[in-house]
Amino acid sequence: MPPDPSRIDGLAQECVVLDAQATLPTRYGTFTAYVFRVADGDAEHVALVMGDVANKQSVLTRLHSECLTGDVLGSYRCDCGEQLDLALRYIAAEGCGVLLYLRGHEGRGIGLTNKIRAYALQEQGRDTVEANLELGLPEDSREYDSAAGILRTLKVTSVRLMSNNPEKFDTLTKHGIPVCERVGLAIPVREENERYIRTKQAKFGHYFDENE
Known part of the structure; x- marks a missing residue:
């Protein structure tokens, strides 16, 4: 079992x-x-932790942003719920790893009400970024510094990160947590979320494997 982080200075x-x-x-x-x-x-x-991750290198890790519609309700507008499921399956298969469920990240930080408002604008033709901006909201207001703090508290020394978001890699590296490898999550693109995924790739620089 991982050590009690409350005793870590x-x-x-x-x-x-x-x-x-x-x-x-x-x-x-x-x-x-x-x-x-x-x-x-x-x-x-x-933080969901399986196995002993303290002072371990190359710990399989996922920084997962809260998404009620995808994670709980099974929405096809995004790939969040399927990524969450697959990340937990990967950790279970390895018997060791960390999943951070980052709350307050709904709709890339704009909250549930504004997220649904953004969905309504997307139905009128805007993409996920244009919808946020039309509502007078930031493209993405999430922060990952606290995620790095949690990993440091758990004494994780380096990670294999299950993510397509380069900002997550940059933030962990900035806080002294090297990312040894990007682990792809093979989620099939659906008609309902293809534009969303392509927009993240084009406007946020997200990684994407055509074979996934």
Whole structure:
């Protein structure tokens, strides 16, 4: 079992505070669930940890942004729910890894109400970025510094990151957590989410494998 992060000293705890932890049995296997609170705000993030990741290198890791519509309701407008499922399956198959469920990231940080408003604009022809901007909202207001703080608190020394988002790689590297490898999540593109995925690739520089 991973060490109790509340007993770990150092820089890692400056931006996040551990509030709770417990064993969490799931259909993927048994994890330890940690709830971290951002020190200068109200956001709560969840770390699901399988196996002993402390002082380990190349830990299989996913930074997953909260998405109610995709993760819970099974929406095909995005690929979030399928990425979450596959990431947990990969961790379970390896028997070791970390999934950070980053709350407050709904709709790339604009919240659920504005996300649905953006969907309505997308139905009128805007892409996912244009819709946010038309609402007077940022393209993407998510931050990953707290995710780096959680990984440092868990004493993860380097990661294999399951992500297509270059900003996640850059933020972890900035905080001294090397990304040894990008692990692709083979999610099929659907008619309902193809424009969304292509827009992220074109406007945010997201990685995309045509064979996935």
